Amino acid sequence: MKIIGEKINGTRKLVGKAIAERDAAYIQNLAIKQVEGGAHWLDINAGTPPAREADDLVWLINLAQEAADVPLCLDSANPQALRTAMKEVKQTPMINSISGEPSRLEGVLPIVAEFGCPVIALCMDDKGIPNTADERLDVIRKVFTETRAAGIPDENMYVDPLVMTIGTNTEAGKIIFGTMRLIRSEFPQAHISCGLSNISFGLPVRALINRTFLVLAIEAGMDTAIIDPNDRELQAAIYTTELLLGKDRHCLNYTRAYRANKLEDKKTRFN
Amino acid sequence: MKIIGEKINGTRKLVGKAIAERDAAYIQNLAIKQVEGGAHWLDINAGTPPAREADDLVWLINLAQEAADVPLCLDSANPQALRTAMKEVKQTPMINSISGEPSRLEGVLPIVAEFGCPVIALCMDDKGIPNTADERLDVIRKVFTETRAAGIPDENMYVDPLVMTIGTNTEAGKIIFGTMRLIRSEFPQAHISCGLSNISFGLPVRALINRTFLVLAIEAGMDTAIIDPNDRELQAAIYTTELLLGKDRHCLNYTRAYRANKLEDKKTRFN
Numbered sequence: 001m002k003i004i005g006e007k008i009n010g011t012r013k014l015v016g017k018a019i020a021e022r023d024a025a026y027i028q029n030l031a032i033k034q035v036e037g038g039a040h041w042l043d044i045n046a047g048t049p050p051a052r053e054a055d056d057l058v059w060l061i062n063l064a065q066e067a068a069d070v071p072l073c074l075d076s077a078n079p080q081a082l083r084t085a086m087k088e089v090k091q092t093p094m095i096n097s098i099s100g101e102p103s104r105l106e107g108v109l110p111i112v113a114e115f116g117c118p119v120i121a122l123c124m125d126d127k128g129i130p131n132t133a134d135e136r137l138d139v140i141r142k143v144f145t146e147t148r149a150a151g152i153p154d155e156n157m158y159v160d161p162l163v164m165t166i167g168t169n170t171e172a173g174k175i176i177f178g179t180m181r182l183i184r185s186e187f188p189q190a191h192i193s194c195g196l197s198n199i200s201f202g203l204p205v206r207a208l209i210n211r212t213f214l215v216l217a218i219e220a221g222m223d224t225a226i227i228d229p230n231d232r233e234l235q236a237a238i239y240t241t242e243l244l245l246g247k248d249r250h251c252l253n254y255t256r257a258y259r260a261n262k263l264e265d266k267k268t269r270f271n
Numbered sequence: 272m273k274i275i276g277e278k279i280n281g282t283r284k285l286v287g288k289a290i291a292e293r294d295a296a297y298i299q300n301l302a303i304k305q306v307e308g309g310a311h312w313l314d315i316n317a318g319t320p321p322a323r324e325a326d327d328l329v330w331l332i333n334l335a336q337e338a339a340d341v342p343l344c345l346d347s348a349n350p351q352a353l354r355t356a357m358k359e360v361k362q363t364p365m366i367n368s369i370s371g372e373p374s375r376l377e378g379v380l381p382i383v384a385e386f387g388c389p390v391i392a393l394c395m396d397d398k399g400i401p402n403t404a405d406e407r408l409d410v411i412r413k414v415f416t417e418t419r420a421a422g423i424p425d426e427n428m429y430v431d432p433l434v435m436t437i438g439t440n441t442e443a444g445k446i447i448f449g450t451m452r453l454i455r456s457e458f459p460q461a462h463i464s465c466g467l468s469n470i471s472f473g474l475p476v477r478a479l480i481n482r483t484f485l486v487l488a489i490e491a492g493m494d495t496a497i498i499d500p501n502d503r504e505l506q507a508a509i510y511t512t513e514l515l516l517g518k519d520r521h522c523l524n525y526t527r528a529y530r531a532n533k534l535e536d537k538k539t540r541f542n
Contacts, residue, residue, distance in 0.1 A: 166514060167522060173515035199515070203522060204529045205507075212511040215486045236476075240483040243437060244444035244470070251438060251474065258475045 001218065001238050004073050004094070004226040005039030006195070008060060010047025019046065019056055027060060028067035035068040037229030041094050042068060044085075045075035054084040061088045073120075079107035086115055094118040097160065098147075100125030100139045105146055113150040120158045120193060121147070123179060129162050133178030136161055137186065144187060154189035158224055163194050166209070167202040173213065177220040184221035193224035196234075211237040219245065236263045272489065272509050275344050275365070275497040276310030277466065279331060281318025290317065290327055298331060299338035306339040308500030312365050313339060316346035325355040332359045344391075350378035357386055365389040368431065369418075371396030371410045376417050384421040391429045391464060392418070394450060400433050404449030407432055408457065415458060425460035429495055434465050437480070438473040444484065448491040455492035464495035467505075482508040490516065507534045 007030045010016045018026040031042055042064050046056035053076060064072055065088075073094040074085050082095065095112050098104045099122035112119045121143050123129065123136035130136050140159055147157060161179035164172040176199075180192050194217065200209035211233050214225065218241045227234050239262070243254045257263050278301045281287045289297040302313055313335050317327035324347060335343055336359075344365040345356050353366065366383050369375045370393035383390045392414050394400065394407035401407050411430055418428060432450035435443040447470075451463050465488065471480035482504050485496065489512045498505050510533070514525045528534050 170514070170520060170522060171517050174517040203525070205534045208507055208511050208534060209514070212486055212508065213515055215483055216490055216512070216515055219487055219490060236479055237483065240479050241487070243441070243480065244484055244487055246442050246445040249441060251441060254474070263476045263479060 001222075001242065002040040002191075002224045003038055003229050004041045004043050004096075004193070004224065005034030005037070005229045006043050006226045007034055007228060007230075008042055008064065009045040009075070010056065011045065012047075016047055019048065019060070022059070024063050027063045031064045031067040034229045035070055038235065039070060039229040041071050041073040043073040043075050043096060043226060045096075046081075050078055050081070053078050053081040057081050057085045058088050061085055065090050077104060077108065079111060082108065082111050086111065092117055094120065094158070096120045097122050098143065099123075100143050102126060105143075109146060109150055109152075112147075112156075113152055116156070118156045118158060118191075119147075119152070120160050123159065123161050129164070131175070133161075133175050133182055136175075136179045137182045140183065141186070144190075154187055155191070157187070157190040158193040159183050159187070159190055160194050161192070163196065163198045163213075165201040166199055172199065173216070177216060180217065180220035180222055191224050192222045193226065194222060195226040207231075207233060210234070214238065215241045218242070232262065239263065272493075272513065273311040273462075273495045274309055274500050275312045275314050275367075275464070275495065276305035276308070276500045277314050277497045278305055278499060278501075279313055279335065280316040280346070281327065282316065283318075287318055290319065290331070293330070295334050298334045302335045302338040305500045306341055309506065310341060310500040312342050312344040314344040314346050314367060314497060316367075317352075321349055321352070324349050325352040328352050328356045329359050332356055336361050348375060348379065350382060353379065353382050357382065363388055365391065365429070367391045368393050369414065370394075371414050373397060376414075380417060380421055380423075383418075383427075384423055387427070389427045389429060389462075390418075390423070391431050394430065394432050400435070402446070404432075404446050404453055407446075407450045408453045411454065412457075415461075425458055426462070428458070428461040429464040430454050430458070430461055431465045432463070434467065434469045434484075436472040437470055443470065444487070448487060451488065451491035451493055462495050463493045464497065465493060466497040478502075478504060481505070485509065486512045489513070503533065510534065 010019050044060050046053050048056045071091040071093055073096050075096040076082055095117045097120035098108050123140050125139050161176050166172040196210045199213045200206035214237050239254050239257045242248045248254055281290050315331045317324050319327045342362040342364055344367050346367040347353055366388045368391035369379050394411050396410050432447050434447055437443040467481045470484045471477035485508050510525050510528045513519045519525055
């Protein structure tokens with residue numbers, strides 16, 4: 001499992017405030033802590049209006065790169081801001097995201113192709129997010145037709161099936177796990193990624209739902225997640241699921257995580 | 272998910288002591304607590320030598336029936352003791368267990384057939400427990416040939432794929448989930464049951480492994496588990512997994528469990 005650290009996101013209240021006030025220490029602390037927690041990429045979302053987005057992105061990128069040595073995940077649908085950002089990055093970033101929407105394909109896909117970026121591809125188009133796994137596969141098939149034509153290798157694709165809320169549709173889990181299995185089967189070289197927290201929106205004990213969803217999603221083929229890398233229960237769920245699915249030779253990662261005190265927490269006692 | 276309460280088992284030290292000392296209150300408390308925790312059956316295992324087993328079973332059965340109104344699961348391979356026990360039960364009990372071993376088929380199967388009992392069928396024979404999912408299916412196929420010939424309906428069968436220890440074989444999880452999928456596909460009317468705790472033997476933070484295993488096993492088709500019904504984290508994992516797999520209409524069981532304070536525990540905080 002690879003982790004995209006989700007915390008540097010200007011739509012989160014305290015991060016938005018830090019961006020507005022140019023609080024560099026706050027942002028750099030988020031970058032350092034997420035890498036310490038095991039982030040393989042740092043998502044960078046300015047969350048600001050288009051006119052300010054390029055400036056804010058550049059400021060965030062430079063801070064994150066000063067503080068941490070992992071590639072970034074540029075979270076923007078604004079081609080202008082992305083092109084400006086590409087001049088600042090030290091390592092090839094992931095782009096978050098394209099989809100079947102013509103505006104994204106026209107605006108963002110050329111940047112992905114030109115710079116050889118890994119890219120998150122959302123299972124939606126200009127008609128919205130389809131209601132069934134088969135229809136989501138149809139949408140993403142069309143996206144692959146475009147990305148392959150643009151020379152983007154399937155292994156650079158991180159397909160996001162788009163998690164909906166189980167509180168409003170109890171089929172939401174089945175749709176996601178079904179979509180993941182179809183993608184894993186039809187595009188075996190591609191990665192599968194998603195954010196978790198939508199699944200539990202409006203329900204109590206969200207952390208329990210989120211980490212149980214994570215276990216089931218890994219089983220269904222997810223290999224990358226946009227999460228808080230400092231969430232110890234999510235990390236413990238990842239180590240344990242990989243152990244149980246036979247992806248942890250000699251139980252080495254699990255026992256190392258235990259010795260590093262990552263599986264137990266006095267505050268959130270597991271045993 | 273149905274739960275077989277595992278606690279009245281004489282091989283557990285304190286239960287063995289209570290049986291030896293005829294401590295009725297201790298046993299009845301275990302029965303009451305497990306039913307309060309949600310047990311659908313109470314496993315009754317005397318854990319004593321054959322000569323004493325029938326007497327001890329009868330004593331346990333009468334105590335459990337006085338204290339609780341759920342059917343029992345008679346956990347014995349001793350036909351003599353089982354026949355004596357059958358005279359005492361008020362409701363048709365489950366029998367734990369038969370297997371491909373000729374001695375079990377000859378000794379226990381006739382009792383299962385005569386009394387119309389649900390029965391746990393282990394994926395092993397006189398050569399032991401096979402190493403692969405395909406071989407375990409082969410063994411259980413032969414058991415089904417015998418049970419069908421004896422007139423036992425498939426829906427009375429509770430197949431136990433036999434969980435091994437992941438600490439000594441990192442394929443142990445894959446073998447179990449694979450066996451469950453094969454059984455679900457070939458015997459769709461049958462139930463799938465197992466005990467969990469072997470999976471984590473010898474590894475740290477066993478509760479974390481056991482409850483993650485439970486999530487993945489439910490996904491693979493398990494519908495019955497032999498567990499401690501008073502383990503809140505296992506119960507929370509069951510509610511949440513059924514919610515996420517679309518088996519909880521309108522999220523009703525999940526939200527009811529929340530209101531009954533079954534999903535959170537101050538001692539083992541989930542959120």
